[in-house]
Amino acid sequence: MTTGYLALIILAVILLQLAVGAMLIYFRRRSHYQQLDGQTERAEPSSPAATTAIFADDTASEPYHPAEAAWKGFREFIVQRRVPEDNQQSVCSFYLAPSDGQPLPAFKPGQFLTFKLAISDADTDQTKSVVRCYSLSDAPRSDYYRISVKRAQAPVGLPEIPAGLASSFLHDHICEGDKLQVRAPGGHFHLMEAEPLPIVLIGGGIGITPMLSMLNSLLENGTDREVWLYYGVGNGSDQIMKQHLQTLADKHHNFHLYTCYSAPLESDIEGIDYQHKGRVTLHLLRDTLKLMRYQFYVCGPKPMMESLVPGLEEWGVDSGDIYYESFGPASLIKHEKPQPTASEHPITVTFSRSGKSILWNATTDSLLEFAEANDIDVMSGCHAGSCGTCQTAVTSGEVDYTQQPDADVEPGHCLLCISTPSCDLTLDA
Numbered sequence: 001m002t003t004g005y006l007a008l009i010i011l012a013v014i015l016l017q018l019a020v021g022a023m024l025i026y027f028r029r030r031s032h033y034q035q036l037d038g039q040t041e042r043a044e045p046s047s048p049a050a051t052t053a054i055f056a057d058d059t060a061s062e063p064y065h066p067a068e069a070a071w072k073g074f075r076e077f078i079v080q081r082r083v084p085e086d087n088q089q090s091v092c093s094f095y096l097a098p099s100d101g102q103p104l105p106a107f108k109p110g111q112f113l114t115f116k117l118a119i120s121d122a123d124t125d126q127t128k129s130v131v132r133c134y135s136l137s138d139a140p141r142s143d144y145y146r147i148s149v150k151r152a153q154a155p156v157g158l159p160e161i162p163a164g165l166a167s168s169f170l171h172d173h174i175c176e177g178d179k180l181q182v183r184a185p186g187g188h189f190h191l192m193e194a195e196p197l198p199i200v201l202i203g204g205g206i207g208i209t210p211m212l213s214m215l216n217s218l219l220e221n222g223t224d225r226e227v228w229l230y231y232g233v234g235n236g237s238d239q240i241m242k243q244h245l246q247t248l249a250d251k252h253h254n255f256h257l258y259t260c261y262s263a264p265l266e267s268d269i270e271g272i273d274y275q276h277k278g279r280v281t282l283h284l285l286r287d288t289l290k291l292m293r294y295q296f297y298v299c300g301p302k303p304m305m306e307s308l309v310p311g312l313e314e315w316g317v318d319s320g321d322i323y324y325e326s327f328g329p330a331s332l333i334k335h336e337k338p339q340p341t342a343s344e345h346p347i348t349v350t351f352s353r354s355g356k357s358i359l360w361n362a363t364t365d366s367l368l369e370f371a372e373a374n375d376i377d378v379m380s381g382c383h384a385g386s387c388g389t390c391q392t393a394v395t396s397g398e399v400d401y402t403q404q405p406d407a408d409v410e411p412g413h414c415l416l417c418i419s420t421p422s423c424d425l426t427l428d429a
């Protein structure tokens, strides 16, 4: 065999390997996209929940492809019914039907609606537009959506601070028959059904709302997955949907209810009104769950999120099995942010319409916080990357996201509330 002939054989073998490799990659990708397509198809109105999306900070570096919204912009809804949900009347459910009478598209249990409220200020006699998000708190239905809103009180000991703007408005001024402007269901925090693992739902306070949607949907659809619900709340006077949850627990052998009262009243009886005295802690989860793989869904107040989410990971739960959502500012759950070093190049942020160029303060959590601190007039709503209100055009430069945006971001734009500049930046603000 000549040297040339041998070289040809080697070349042919290499080419063959390359071709096989390319084919493998092609078929893997194709099956991945087919999977996603299949999941999207299952999200048709007549079918129950379907899942396509990803969540958690681990995905923040991946390219973001916003899902197609069920309708564009805001759609008018009529408040069909208001139902107070707790003894203190601090949580009220609103049942919403579309004014156009058309059937509602399905959503993924765990998703939220975005509202644009026209709220008038008694002092100035002016009306301002306020955007807020509220999780859907029931299983998908074709005739109504339900949200459950907690009145946000002024911080304890600071009576001069006003109570929550939007929640007070909804509680005090929105009656049956009133109309509300609503954006289509959205959000990446929702039930993942691709892998039928047992499910642990953890809701603290009003963070119970997305869990209710997931729970109702799972049980109504006759799931055979084991479902645990850990509901952390002060006591019987601020627990919501107590009878409903107990009825579900009595009816479904695969549903395990752990209501946890951190400060039970004398009239609250352990074992009847609640199952555990104290908060929902990792200790409680370890004591009550079997040693096996679960999907965890967590939504609650800041201390709960800050202890449970990292705690679960330390316990050995794969971060891919932990899904969480925070109702507050995006900074509530921050994975380690690289600390600025003295040698780093200073970054200038230019707000072109305001005519200001300001040196970026690396201790600031977000461009929104930075803009507000420097008196730049920017619109905002959720402060959590969910509502899209703070979307701003980036004229030059780039931003880093601190978490995956839930809102659809147009090309060439960024969400100020969850981004920081990665280099000199010019914003159209």
Ligand SMILES: Cc1cc2nc3c(=O)[nH]c(=O)nc-3n(C[C@H](O)[C@H](O)[C@H](O)COP(=O)(O)OP(=O)(O)OC[C@H]3O[C@@H](n4cnc5c(N)ncnc54)[C@H](O)[C@@H]3O)c2cc1C
Pocket: 112, 132, 133, 134, 135, 136, 147, 148, 149, 150, 151, 152, 153, 154, 155, 161, 162, 163, 164, 165, 166, 167, 168, 187, 206, 209, 210, 325, 326, 327, 328, 382, 384, 386
């Ligand atoms: C994805 C998502 C889903 C959500 N789902 C739900 C849900 O299902 N149910 C629900 O009830 N909420 C939910 N929320 C929270 C909701 O969107 C609102 O943030 C909440 O209702 C508070 O809004 P607000 O306008 O009433 O309060 P804001 O006016 O935004 O005030 C918030 C708090 O700050 C206090 N405050 C006001 N001014 C000051 C000041 N100067 N200094 C210090 N404190 C001040 C207020 O007293 C209040 O306690 C969700 C949020 C997100 C992002």
Ligand code: FES
Pocket: 379, 380, 381, 382, 383, 384, 385, 386, 387, 388, 389, 390, 391, 407, 415, 416, 417, 418
């Ligand atoms: S304020 Fe809602 S996405 Fe930024």
